[in-house]
Amino acid sequence: MIFTPVGELAALVRAREISPVELAEHFLERLERLGPKYNCVVTVMRQHALTQARRAEGEIAAGRYRGPLHGIPYGAKDLLAMAGAPTTWGAAPYKAQHFDFDATVIRRLEEAGAVLVAKLAMIELAGGMGYRQPTASFTGPCVNPWDANAWTGGSSSGSGAAVCSGLVPFAIGSETWGSILSPAGYCGLAGLRPTYGRVSRHGAMALCWSLDKLGPLAQTADDCGLVLDAIAGADPKDPTASERPYRYETMDDKRFRFGLIPSVTEGCEEAVAENFTRSLGVLKKIGTIEEVTLPDLPYEQVTRTILQVEAVSAFEDLIGSGGIASLTAPEDRYTPYAREAILAQDYLKAVRLRAVMAREIDRVLRHFDALVAPGRINEAPVLGQEFRSAIGATAKDVMGAIGNGAGLPAVCVPNGFGVRGLPTSIQFMGRAWEENTVLAAARAYQSLTDWHTRHPKVD
Amino acid sequence: MSEAAKPDGEAEALFETVRLRYGDRLTPAQLEELRKIVAAQVEAARALRAVALTNADEPMQSFAPYRGDER
Numbered sequence: 218m219i220f221t222p223v224g225e226l227a228a229l230v231r232a233r234e235i236s237p238v239e240l241a242e243h244f245l246e247r248l249e250r251l252g253p254k255y256n257c258v259v260t261v262m263r264q265h266a267l268t269q270a271r272r273a274e275g276e277i278a279a280g281r282y283r284g285p286l287h288g289i290p291y292g293a294k295d296l297l298a299m300a301g302a303p304t305t306w307g308a309a310p311y312k313a314q315h316f317d318f319d320a321t322v323i324r325r326l327e328e329a330g331a332v333l334v335a336k337l338a339m340i341e342l343a344g345g346m347g348y349r350q351p352t353a354s355f356t357g358p359c360v361n362p363w364d365a366n367a368w369t370g371g372s373s374s375g376s377g378a379a380v381c382s383g384l385v386p387f388a389i390g391s392e393t394w395g396s397i398l399s400p401a402g403y404c405g406l407a408g409l410r411p412t413y414g415r416v417s418r419h420g421a422m423a424l425c426w427s428l429d430k431l432g433p434l435a436q437t438a439d440d441c442g443l444v445l446d447a448i449a450g451a452d453p454k455d456p457t458a459s460e461r462p463y464r465y466e467t468m469d470d471k472r473f474r475f476g477l478i479p480s481v482t483e484g485c486e487e488a489v490a491e492n493f494t495r496s497l498g499v500l501k502k503i504g505t506i507e508e509v510t511l512p513d514l515p516y517e518q519v520t521r522t523i524l525q526v527e528a529v530s531a532f533e534d535l536i537g538s539g540g541i542a543s544l545t546a547p548e549d550r551y552t553p554y555a556r557e558a559i560l561a562q563d564y565l566k567a568v569r570l571r572a573v574m575a576r577e578i579d580r581v582l583r584h585f586d587a588l589v590a591p592g593r594i595n596e597a598p599v600l601g602q603e604f605r606s607a608i609g610a611t612a613k614d615v616m617g618a619i620g621n622g623a624g625l626p627a628v629c630v631p632n633g634f635g636v637r638g639l640p641t642s643i644q645f646m647g648r649a650w651e652e653n654t655v656l657a658a659a660r661a662y663q664s665l666t667d668w669h670t671r672h673p674k675v676d
Numbered sequence: 677m678s679e680a681a682k683p684d685g686e687a688e689a690l691f692e693t694v695r696l697r698y699g700d701r702l703t704p705a706q707l708e709e710l711r712k713i714v715a716a717q718v719e720a721a722r723a724l725r726a727v728a729l730t731n732a733d734e735p736m737q738s739f740a741p742y743r744g745d746e747r
Contacts, residue, residue, distance in 0.1 A: 558690035572736035
């Protein structure tokens with residue numbers, strides 16, 4: 218059952234060849250036994266999970282099958298509120314925080330019959346305070362299952378580690394800038410950043426109101442589509458959640474038109490660039506690739522400025538009170554103070570430029586199904602060392618700046634290994650609301666490659 | 677002093693607002709880090725300011741008047 222994609226597990230559950238209770242017991246045992254090894258679990262939800270699994274088992278036995286997530290265990294990044302369990306936001310000041318309601322995503326997955334087995338570790342406050350190292354969580358750094366000396370990426374670190382090590386079939390993460398694609402890429406998983414507004418953020422910790430998105434990490438792009446189908450949709454409790462309907466459709470046999478920014482591998486590690494070039498060769502079997510030129514705009518400065526200002530506003534109580542002194546990463550204890558020196562006029566310039574950026578990138582993307590690029594510029598960073606990041610302006614990430622700044626969907630899947638034996642990845646970024654198109658492209662890529670079938674030795 | 681090493685007046689002034697507000701909470705080493713971070717922020721702001729916009733370039737964020745009984 219370990220590493221079996223959700224779609225395949227669902228078929229076994231529906232045929233009653235595996236029971237939801239068996240599945241829950243299996244993954245709970247793994248979470249309890251291996252979770253500490255990867256430092257990826259905050260709370261194992263044993264009683265809750267078994268209650269949900271028994272309900273699912275009874276419903277399926279009675280012929281009331283809800284769909285492909287019915288009876289499937291999953292984990293949630295610990296920034297999603299859930300009644301009856303702590304919601305720590307990965308940060309020491311919130312270790313004992315409880316909410317008396319469930320996040321909409323948790324509720325939607327329950328309605329789909331999925332079984333929440335664990336709340337998963339994350340970078341403190343989703344990385345919005347300026348962290349520069351993997352240890353920036355009160356639970357410590359998540360360990361990459363491919364290499365005990367490597368990090369998982371963040372801020373959805375536990376979501377990456379738990380799926381990668383087969384502790385859950387899928388997990389929910391969040392992305393403001395890079396927090397789904399980073400752990401997915403570094404752990405060799407599929408990770409989907411939906412269009413901004415596709416998934417309700419009600420009950421999720423707010424880092425940046427205009428940038429935060431929730432999405433899945435799983436073994437395959439197809440699994441990400443199955444999960445998105447369950448969690449997407451309007452929500453009166455989140456005015457940014459779109460009324461646009463969403464149903465996952467696989468778009469089999471589609472031919473694709475891919476766009477490529479010629480300089481997109483600049484700054485990438487050599488193996489990342491080589492693997493990406495090889496991936497382009499695969500993509501030529503399913504479509505065309507054309508070079509694109511983007512307008513000259515300060516993409517990274519736009520998204521970074523918005524992120525920094527919104528984040529310190531969202532946490533003005535913690536920052537103003539000096540509570541950030543109790544955060545884990547030393548740099549998180551003072552960096553937020555600097556954000557108060559960003560002038561209102563500069564912030565508004567960034568917000569106005571964001572509109573230009575969104576229009577310009579859509580003008581480019583309307584001719585393509587997806588822009589393709591390496592998912593990450595490097596293999597997973599080493600534990601115990603500072604890493605380079607676009608948010609910290611120590612690394613380039615134009616795709617991330619555009620995608621997050623303009624709220625565009627992207628999916629990342631593995632495309633090889635680097636010199637240290639860690640996964641590398643490719644991302645597909647599409648027009649707003651085109652999750653099915655980017656998922657279809659990633660799915661087609663995965664149908665021609667076997668990188669997603671390779672897994673670390675975890676037991 | 678070389679051109680590159682000249683103090684940036686704007687960055688220094690903005691850093692000073694941070695130091696005045698929060699300096700009593702911070703160590704000298706943290707303040708020095710903040711000085712560099714503020715300088716980087718000013719560089720980013722200059723990249724934003726360098727792009728010309730027109731009067732018609734609005735922020736892409738919506739505001740809706742509120743009536744509680746219509747929600």
